[in-house]
Amino acid sequence: MVKRPSWLGGSRTRAHAHASGSGSSTPQPLAATSIESGHTTLATRSAEKLAPDAAASAKTTKLKRAGGIDAVIIGAGLSGLIAADELSRAGLKVKVLEANDRVGGRTLDMRLDGGNAIEMGGQWIGPGQTEILQLIQELGLDTHNTYDQGQNIYRSTSGSVKRYNEMIPCGVLASLDLLVATRKINSLSKSVPAKTPCRAKNARYYDERSIGTWIDDSMWTFEAKQLFRMAIKAVYAEDAESISFLDLLATVAGAGGDIEQVLSDAQTTRIVQGPQEISQRLAARLPGSTLELGQKVSGIHKVGVDMYEVSTSQGETYNAPVVVITPPRPLICQIDFKPQLPSGLIQYYRRQPMGSAIKFNVIYPTPFWREAGLSGAMINADETSPVQMTYDNSPADGKQGAIVAFVLGNNSRRFLHQNADAEQRKQIVLDFLVTLFGAQAREATQVLEMNWTLAPFATGGYGSFNPPGVLTSFEEDERDEMSRVGNLYFAGDATSEIWQGYMEGALLSGRRVASRIVESFEAPSEGAM
16 A cells, blocks of 8 residues: 555545546535425425426337437546447447547646656546556556655644654644544444435534534644644545535445545556546547547537437537536536426536646656655645645656645635746745755756646536535435436546546446446347447
């Protein structure tokens, strides 16, 4: 295991319920029923107004392979491309529309001098993420372990910098505080069904409280509270005050009732050629003319019993009986649907904000910190500092050094507001690294910045999350709607039951949707494939 800085010594971001479109993720918001309240919820009130497609989805009549496009897929990220790949292999004709000028979604690689890839978006793979590892092998890509040798660094709430091996040196009382807090959360999670968290006895109470409120009410030392907040921010790319406590409990429940599994290392493995190369190779093996870049979908209109017209802002239109929708939820809300999506569903999506993440890669001639006995990993409990965590992100061959630094949640918004100039932001990050790794940290050859909040077709990172009060506003019987309405299918890491925010979650969701679509079509005639 990678010895990452994390509270109580382990490390990491969300495993079974969250994390990486861009490196980590949030738990999939699971629609469910609140047993506590007899009041009609938003989803129930909208149930009678469902679009005609919802009723049509119950039909058992198979779709015909008419010779035209069988499925339009919106988005050429990992979920969209794996769905296109599987549908094409099943003999269906597919058109993939991507608003950006590249494939890969929230994975993005840049090339260093010498050709090595450096990851500016989602990058890590952890234990248990078997589907993505198998695909990497199938595509002929190579992996290597995240560097973890040497001492880690802890920056305390007072700004002091300490080195450590296993246990974070936050003090005896703070360590005890954290230990008690983890046991409380583990105990509470046992009463929360992972897939239907709103069935928990106190679901509404937990949902209406933020994680930050729970921290303040349940913990007693300032150091431990801030360290816990940092751990949450590392998972969600958002502050604890903005996230439902029920969201966290559902996440822990999905990880077997152990929060250490949620915060443990889902970041052990990297891809030598870069994670965006997965999407590039998937796109390359699609049939010619399948993929269209620079086509932002503006409308999805039903024009027949089994036919949709998909229009783009560039004036193109495509007709198909099936549409797969993979963009982040804030972008889905910008599409004109006719008939409209069910009211509860679209309002749920409108309540699903993305986290805020800025990712810096600071490049050096060599990974000099290794010679000083450091791992390159740092966790920061001082909320006044811009950078929350760092890792060694050097290429596999070690010929160049790279420190990746994350600015997350409110820190990212404050950082951008106070430092509008990009060069100024880069200098601030460099100055901060000097406080950790010494004067040699000034000798960077490049400082690369990726602000995912301003990425027009991502709207944030790592993924979406549930603000307080959202989960218990929706009924359990709308769960299926969140992945399908008529012949409109929703994919993307946020729709996966596990590994949201990670490439694994995106892959699982794309394959799930592709399987359902293949089953909805008539079998191909002999000799047609």
